[in-house]
Amino acid sequence: xxxxxxxxxxxxxxxxxxxxxxxxxxxxxxxxxxxxxxxxxxxxxxxxxxxxxxxxxxxxxxxxxxxxxxxxxxxxxxxxxxxxxxxxxxxxxxxxxxxxxxxxxxxxxxxxxxxxxxxxxxxxxxxxxxxxxxxxxxxxxxxxxxxxxxxxxxxxxxxxxxxxxxxxxxxxxxxxxxxxxxxxxxxxxxxxxxxxxxxxxxxxxxxxxxxxxxxxxxxxxxxxxxxxxxxxxxxxxxxxxxxxxxxxxxxxxxxxxxxxxxxxxxxxxxxxxxxxxxxxxxxxxxxxxxxxxxxxxxxxxxxxxxxxxxxxxxxxxxxxxxxxxxxxxxxxxxxxxxxxxxxxxxxxxxxxxxxxxxxxxxxxxxxxxxxxxxxxxxxxxxxxxxxxxxxxxx
Amino acid sequence: xxxxxxxxxxxxxxxxxxxxxxxxxxxxxxxxxxxxxxxxxxxxxxxxxxxxxxxxxxxxxxxxxxxxxxxxxxxxxxxxxxxxxxxxxxxxxxxxxxxxxxxxxxxxxxxxxxxxxxxxxxxxxxxxxxxxxxxxxxxxxxxxxxxxxxxxxxxxxxxxxxxxxxxxxxxxxxxxxxxxxxxxxxxxxxxxxxxxxxxxxxxxxxxxxxxxxxxxxxxxxxxxxxxxxxxxxxxxxxxxxxxxxxxxxxxxxxxxxxxxxxxxxxxxxxxxxxxxxxxxxxxxxxxxxxxxxxxxxxxxxxxxxxxxxxxxxxxxxxx
Numbered sequence: 001x002x003x004x005x006x007x008x009x010x011x012x013x014x015x016x017x018x019x020x021x022x023x024x025x026x027x028x029x030x031x032x033x034x035x036x037x038x039x040x041x042x043x044x045x046x047x048x049x050x051x052x053x054x055x056x057x058x059x060x061x062x063x064x065x066x067x068x069x070x071x072x073x074x075x076x077x078x079x080x081x082x083x084x085x086x087x088x089x090x091x092x093x094x095x096x097x098x099x100x101x102x103x104x105x106x107x108x109x110x111x112x113x114x115x116x117x118x119x120x121x122x123x124x125x126x127x128x129x130x131x132x133x134x135x136x137x138x139x140x141x142x143x144x145x146x147x148x149x150x151x152x153x154x155x156x157x158x159x160x161x162x163x164x165x166x167x168x169x170x171x172x173x174x175x176x177x178x179x180x181x182x183x184x185x186x187x188x189x190x191x192x193x194x195x196x197x198x199x200x201x202x203x204x205x206x207x208x209x210x211x212x213x214x215x216x217x218x219x220x221x222x223x224x225x226x227x228x229x230x231x232x233x234x235x236x237x238x239x240x241x242x243x244x245x246x247x248x249x250x251x252x253x254x255x256x257x258x259x260x261x262x263x264x265x266x267x268x269x270x271x272x273x274x275x276x277x278x279x280x281x282x283x284x285x286x287x288x289x290x291x292x293x294x295x296x297x298x299x300x301x302x303x304x305x306x307x308x309x310x311x312x313x314x315x316x317x318x319x320x321x322x323x324x325x326x327x328x329x330x331x332x333x334x335x336x337x338x339x340x341x342x343x344x345x346x347x348x349x350x351x352x353x354x355x356x357x358x359x360x361x362x363x364x365x366x367x368x369x370x371x372x373x374x375x376x377x378x379x380x381x382x383x384x385x386x387x388x389x390x391x392x393x394x
Numbered sequence: 395x396x397x398x399x400x401x402x403x404x405x406x407x408x409x410x411x412x413x414x415x416x417x418x419x420x421x422x423x424x425x426x427x428x429x430x431x432x433x434x435x436x437x438x439x440x441x442x443x444x445x446x447x448x449x450x451x452x453x454x455x456x457x458x459x460x461x462x463x464x465x466x467x468x469x470x471x472x473x474x475x476x477x478x479x480x481x482x483x484x485x486x487x488x489x490x491x492x493x494x495x496x497x498x499x500x501x502x503x504x505x506x507x508x509x510x511x512x513x514x515x516x517x518x519x520x521x522x523x524x525x526x527x528x529x530x531x532x533x534x535x536x537x538x539x540x541x542x543x544x545x546x547x548x549x550x551x552x553x554x555x556x557x558x559x560x561x562x563x564x565x566x567x568x569x570x571x572x573x574x575x576x577x578x579x580x581x582x583x584x585x586x587x588x589x590x591x592x593x594x595x596x597x598x599x600x601x602x603x604x605x606x607x608x609x610x611x612x613x614x615x616x617x618x619x620x621x622x623x624x625x626x627x628x629x630x631x632x633x634x635x636x637x638x639x640x641x642x643x644x645x646x647x648x649x650x651x652x653x654x655x656x657x658x659x660x661x662x663x664x665x666x667x668x669x670x671x672x673x674x675x676x677x678x679x680x681x682x683x684x685x686x687x688x689x690x691x692x693x694x695x696x697x698x699x700x701x702x703x704x705x706x707x708x709x710x711x712x713x
Contacts, residue, residue, distance in 0.1 A: 033585070305656075308643075319646065341630070345656045
């Protein structure tokens with residue numbers, strides 16, 4: 001049924017295939033619930049199957065179903081290969097290899113600290129600091145940064161030809177785009193030095209004393225000292241961090257990096273998509289494709305079909321009489337079914353019309369616009385991912 | 395039907411959360427509308443910087459200063475910087491000098507850098523409004539699934555981190571209000587789809603394990619109507635066969651097959667969603683009310699749609 005339920009295709013030149021063949025990093029972004037993770041995985045599976053080379057899907061979404069769909073028991077911070085047999089089992093002989101990994105924020109932070117800490121004592125002191133644990137475990141901003149940091153790390157390692165990244169929902173989009181820059185700002189900020197200096201020197205100068213008096217009253221001096229200790233320790237990694245954060249920003253700006261904006265045609269996701277497209281534009285990032293998921297079939301916009309639905313609602317009784325055959329049941333019964341069929345069509349047509357409007361409003365479309373229909377079931381295996389992939393690929 | 399229908403709106407502070415795209419903001423707006431319709435002085439507060447709560451009331455964009463939408467119904471947008479300033483002014487009687495220039499910036503910097511401070515400034519402001527009884531009901535269009543635990547757990551976390559000082563005193567009463575089910579409740583909004591249901595179940599577990607907040611209800615949004623009654627699906631299947639498709643096309647003078655395809659799509663979507671609802675019902679801990687809101691096949695958004703949702707919720711709550 002899904003195959004028959006054709007979603008209209010729009011967008012002239014360019015395909016996802018061409019786009020991904022020429023890029024090294026594709027970042028999939030969009031509002032929650034629009035199929036961002038699934039789209040990233042489907043694009044990755046298609047790239048591995050048809051483009052060759054080593055393809056990595058890096059997700060921040062711990063969806064167990066996606067792990068299952070890729071034939072992996074579970075995701076981890078370490079990349080794992082999706083067995084080629086899984087492709088072969090669905091009749092695809094992949095030209096390349098597909099890998100998948102899920103970002104583990106805590107583990108990635110720990111790895112980063114191990115890399116940048118000047119010595120073992122500092123390293124251990126940071127890893128044991130309660131504030132460090134708190135920041136890395138709980139707070140989402142650190143999640144945004146580490147996702148981009150990890151992407152950069154994998155990219156420069158040269159282990160993959162193409163990395164497809166799934167991101168947190170766009171409400172944080174700007175956050176994660178700006179995360180590397182903010183991290184650099186943070187570590188190079190004069191305020192940070194101002195904050196920790198008195199605790200280092202134990203000499204509070206006249207200029208900053210009132211600030212500490214106020215801060216002490218609010219937070220208590222113990223907490224302030226905890227913060228200070230944490231930042232003093234982190235300062236030892238200052239150079240490494242700032243350099244890294246800048247490199248990560250450069251990676252995002254690089255022409256080999258592209259962004260896939262994923263959306264449905266519902267009002268809120270469309271607005272998020274527009275917002276995101278603008279944000280990419282402002283920052284000079286490359287918008288490669290717009291992928292529209294769960295698009296209602298084109299027949300809902302067909303005038304002929306609509307006329308049929310209206311006739312079914314209005315004249316269900318005479319039509320039921322007219323088409324009566326022996327095994328169909330009473331005319332009353334048939335008329336009721338016909339009315340329900342007609343009403344359902346008209347209900348969905350309202351939605352389809354609204355969505356067609358939304359689609360028009362996504363005017364400033366990128367080179368590639370791909371759309372995928374409502375699939376009758378959720379995607380739970382590689383075959384499903386490839387089925388979705390086929391719809392958005394060419 | 396909810397187990398204790400009245401309990402929901404009788405609470406003072408409701409955090410409405412859920413995976414992005416499930417209609418969290420729409421539910422928060424509808425609950426606020428419902429609260430105010432029942433005579434409660436109600437504040438709706440959006441926490442997300444780029445929230446669109448105002449759209450659901452067709453109002454001007456919200457600011458930190460609440461706007462009165464209709465008599466007794468107020469809306470505001472959280473702003474942690476403003477919240478900090480207000481806190482300093484009201485709580486610490488910090489002199490004006492300290493609130494301007496580098497001092498304010500420094501404090502804001504601490505708020506950004508120190509873990510949990512932003513979160514506490516958010517929930518702190520809300521609890522303040524509740525404690526001071528400025529409103530009968532505060533409905534929060536809260537952060538999405540990923541962030542909400544951090545917010546709800548913030549008072550407790552800060553309470554553990556900060557051993558002395560004013561903040562510790564402040565967080566103590568917040569924890570008291572937060573953990574009192576008669577005062578505070580969390581509501582998770584879900585749609586009957588796989589990922590939202592999975593996240594809802596996970597979040598329900600985490601709210602219990604990691605916060606002191608009572609999970610008041612789960613709202614299942616966008617529930618599709620059952621298309622066919624008893625025995626009608628067999629008739630429909632028979633209508634799908636070529637002889638009758640042909641007969642229908644002749645009788646209606648148009649492409650009947652598309653219309654039948656559409657009905658089949660509707661049936662399939664409904665069936666898939668029903669399975670997810672069943673899973674949610676089966677795996678949700680006992681005693682948590684599930685409220686159902688139908689999918690709205692409407693042309694409009696805005697306050698009219700919000701009213702439809704409020705009516706559906708009212709029916710579920712037994713109003």
